[in-house]
Amino acid sequence: MNFFDPQIEKLTRTQLQALQMEKLSSLLESIYGKNQFYTAKYDDAGVHPGSIKALDDLSRLPLTTKAELVEAQQQDHPFGLNATFNQAAYTRFHQTSGTTGEPLRVVDTPESWEWWGRCWGYVLSGAGLSDQDRIFVPFSFGPFIGFWAAVEGAKQIKAMMIPGGGRNSLQRLQLLKELDVTAMCCTPTYALRLAEVADEAGIDLSKMPLKALINAGEPGANVPATKARIQTLWDVKCYDHAGASEIGAHSFECEMQPNGIHLIESEFIVEVLDPIDLKPVPSGEQGELIITNLGRTGFPAIRYRSGDLVRLNQEQCSCGRTFARFEGGVLGRADDMVVVRGVNIYPSAVENLIRQCHTVGEFRITVSTQCEMKSLQVEIELNKEAEDEAAQAYVTQTMQNELGLRPEVLVVPFGSLPRFEMKAKRFHIKE
Numbered sequence: 001m002n003f004f005d006p007q008i009e010k011l012t013r014t015q016l017q018a019l020q021m022e023k024l025s026s027l028l029e030s031i032y033g034k035n036q037f038y039t040a041k042y043d044d045a046g047v048h049p050g051s052i053k054a055l056d057d058l059s060r061l062p063l064t065t066k067a068e069l070v071e072a073q074q075q076d077h078p079f080g081l082n083a084t085f086n087q088a089a090y091t092r093f094h095q096t097s098g099t100t101g102e103p104l105r106v107v108d109t110p111e112s113w114e115w116w117g118r119c120w121g122y123v124l125s126g127a128g129l130s131d132q133d134r135i136f137v138p139f140s141f142g143p144f145i146g147f148w149a150a151v152e153g154a155k156q157i158k159a160m161m162i163p164g165g166g167r168n169s170l171q172r173l174q175l176l177k178e179l180d181v182t183a184m185c186c187t188p189t190y191a192l193r194l195a196e197v198a199d200e201a202g203i204d205l206s207k208m209p210l211k212a213l214i215n216a217g218e219p220g221a222n223v224p225a226t227k228a229r230i231q232t233l234w235d236v237k238c239y240d241h242a243g244a245s246e247i248g249a250h251s252f253e254c255e256m257q258p259n260g261i262h263l264i265e266s267e268f269i270v271e272v273l274d275p276i277d278l279k280p281v282p283s284g285e286q287g288e289l290i291i292t293n294l295g296r297t298g299f300p301a302i303r304y305r306s307g308d309l310v311r312l313n314q315e316q317c318s319c320g321r322t323f324a325r326f327e328g329g330v331l332g333r334a335d336d337m338v339v340v341r342g343v344n345i346y347p348s349a350v351e352n353l354i355r356q357c358h359t360v361g362e363f364r365i366t367v368s369t370q371c372e373m374k375s376l377q378v379e380i381e382l383n384k385e386a387e388d389e390a391a392q393a394y395v396t397q398t399m400q401n402e403l404g405l406r407p408e409v410l411v412v413p414f415g416s417l418p419r420f421e422m423k424a425k426r427f428h429i430k431e
Contacts, residue, residue: 001255001319004118004125004157008266009321013314016265016322021055023294024269028052030084030297037072037081038302058269063278063290064304069246070102079107084298094145096245106145106245106299113152115267115295116145119249120153122264126252127212127239129183131158136181138164138172138190144422145245146217150185153249159183169197176208183212188220188230188238189424195233196361206235216241218423219348221253222261222329225355240329242308247301248293251326256318260325267295270324271303272312275334284327286311288334307333338367338429340374343405347427350378353398359383359391362417368430376407381417 003009011019028049031038042048045062052058073080079087092108108116129135135154137147141163154161162179164172173194176184184191191213198205213236215221221230221240230238240261243249250268251261263270272287273280281287289308293301310326317325332346339345347365354363362381367374378399382391388411400406418425 002125002128002130003321004121005266009122009323011266011322013322017055019266020269020294023267024052024055024058024292025049027294027297027300027302031300035082035084035300036076037069038300040081055269058292058303059271061303064302066104066246066305066307070104073105079105082299083107084300085109089298092148093143094148094245095143104246108296109298112296112298116149116248117152117156118295119243119264119267120149121156122262123214123239123241123249123252124150124153124157124159124183126254126262127183127214127237128255129157129159129212133157133182134160134162134179136162136164136172136176136179136184138167138169138184138186138194139421140165144217146243147185149243149249150214169194170201173198173201173203176210177203180209182209183214184210185214185216187217187420187422187424188215188223188226189218189420190422191215191220191230191234191238192226193419193421195230205233210234210236212236213238214241215239216243219330219332219351222331223348223352223355224258225352229355229358242326242330244306246299247291247304247306248296250291250293251329253329254317254319254321258328259317259319260313260327261329262317262321262323262325265323268293270312272310275309284311284313286331289326289330307335309334336427338374340367340376340405343403345376345403345405349403350399351426353402354378354380354395356398357391357394359387360395361414362419364417364426364428366428366430376405378407378409379412379417380409381412381414384414 032049047060072082089109090107091110092113094106096104139147151161220226221238227238240253242251251263253261269292271290273290275288286309289306289310291304309331313327314324316322332348336347337344359382360380364379366377392409392411396409
């Protein structure tokens, strides 16, 4: 079993909590009086760093939302009141994708960027990677942080990093083959897209020396049917990872699948709250992930409402790690749920059902309002050898059986739906 830092990853719960408390105290002392956003926030709440003497006291601090950070950004152009230091202290700039609202700009000091790399060291090592591996990242780098941090993670484990920018999908596949790449970091959507291109070009993916795909940036690697399809098409293990620009790379999947994804508890503290009343949920029950990063003094996120839905399991994993796990990974987003004729619909749940039909390639889901009633439309593209009526009936019946809702399923021409390299946008709501 491969570890990034076995001494840390095997700490007892008592030792982990002591380490978290030590780092939390240091963080709060470091930012109070310097970070305008959190200083004002804590003054307004009448809580100060000295008031937090144990992890249980963390709940005395107010929650932080993305909307607050965006507003703080607007108040102090360009990086916002949450930038603890003056501009000269920062060496890295990134921003969120903007898929859930206005993009948030984030900045890192050399120290916090090195922290990002350590977090990704856990991600890559968890997938069994080491200095013997060649890791391919098939993207032209923009301001999205995800795979920039993967490059830093490869440096941490001393693996070779192979960039794939400036190439089309076929050229990237050829480079994978020519350089005997052993691992690739990409979105689940792009893993499927590359497999589609490989099939069109007659490239046998099973003959490549790849042994791991690390998928991030969107749900997919935690969606059972999508994960199974990726692993079948590539004939390798697919590893889930979760994180966010404003939070950090906070969790990873180990080799003992399917045990969920491990939280890097040496670098993050989590709470799981009911997204409605914001009260703690019992262990093992679904709730919203509230997270505090411990290694980013220059741009902290303390008791941050991620919007992600998780189930926390603190039992030791069979891999030997004591880090807590999110069972099933990130299960969805609290703000993604829509109600269609009395049925709660989550995009990841719908994706899991559609992907069970192996003849469906790409798809798009649209929720619209007709005569004051919401309806669900599913457009599907089929593999060239598939029969339209059989696939259409399968998807319709599966969704009706599992969701209690009969959608309108349309078969559209092959290649008519958009393809994505980064985060996919397959779920649309029309008022």
